[in-house]
Amino acid sequence: EAGVAQSPRYKIIEKRQSVAFWCNPISGHATLYWYQQILGQGPKLLIQFQNNGVVDDSQLPKDRFSAERLKGVDSTLKIQPAKLEDSAVYLCASSSAGSQETQYFGPGTRLLVL
Amino acid sequence: AQSVTQPDIHITVSEGASLELRCNYSYGATPYLFWYVQSPGQGLQLLLKYFSGDTLVQGIKGFEAEFKRSQSSFNLRKPSVHWSDAAEYFCAVEGNNDMRFGAGTRLTVKP
Numbered sequence: 001e002a003g004v005a006q007s008p009r010y011k012i013i014e015k016r017q018s019v020a021f022w023c024n025p026i027s028g029h030a031t032l033y034w035y036q037q038i039l040g041q042g043p044k045l046l047i048q049f050q051n052n053g054v055v056d057d058s059q060l061p062k063d064r065f066s067a068e069r070l071k072g073v074d075s076t077l078k079i080q081p082a083k084l085e086d087s088a089v090y091l092c093a094s095s096s097a098g099s100q101e102t103q104y105f106g107p108g109t110r111l112l113v114l
Numbered sequence: 115a116q117s118v119t120q121p122d123i124h125i126t127v128s129e130g131a132s133l134e135l136r137c138n139y140s141y142g143a144t145p146y147l148f149w150y151v152q153s154p155g156q157g158l159q160l161l162l163k164y165f166s167g168d169t170l171v172q173g174i175k176g177f178e179a180e181f182k183r184s185q186s187s188f189n190l191r192k193p194s195v196h197w198s199d200a201a202e203y204f205c206a207v208e209g210n211n212d213m214r215f216g217a218g219t220r221l222t223v224k225p
Contacts, residue, residue: 004157033213042118042204042215043158055211091157100146100165100208105157 004106018080025094116141120216137205146208
């Protein structure tokens with residue numbers, strides 16, 4: 001069974017630029033999550049989708065971050081414009097149902113904002 | 115909102131020695147608790163989880179954890195550590211579809 005795929009694996013941009021990350025969850029998984037993991041910290045949930053609807057985006061900085069999950073499969077997370085403090089690893093995870101089910105994580109996208 | 119505290123930032127143990135990683139949580143109701151491991155450059159992998167029932171939970175790779183409601187703790191244990199266990203370990207609590215992670219404990223294994 002293929003795992004959660006993410007791309008790119010690494011990205012370096014300058015502040016005020018925009019960037020997008022892509023996630024392909026495990027086939028058949030209804031729930032998809034985006035996390036931000038700043039160096040030295042645990043992952044922080046940014047947004048949770050159930051199929052193509054948003055379940056929780058309370059910690060998403062909506063003035064600059066946006067995410068979508070068209071057709072309830074792949075998802076993209078965008079930052080526009082990026083700030084220095086956005087430097088982090090962005091993790092995508094998926095689960096078969098709600099968050100009580102096991103979440104399977106992708107390898108993450110490491111973002112460096114200069 | 116729920117929260118998780120992992121008091122130990124870094125722990126070093128000798129290979130073959132026992133291990134205990136501490137986790138304390140704050141949540142008003144019965145929590146769903148998890149332990150994840152993250153190896154360098156890798157995504158997080160679930161070691162074990164607790165929802166209800168037996169308070170001693172067995173996981174993969176020889177790990178176990180014990181839920182103690184009176185102490186609001188969910189400590190991770192392993193009787194004999196292997197060099198391949200060196201990684202970052204995260205405790206997490208889930209409530210109301212909101213997963214919160216601790217800051218992690220980095221485990222170093224000495225030969």
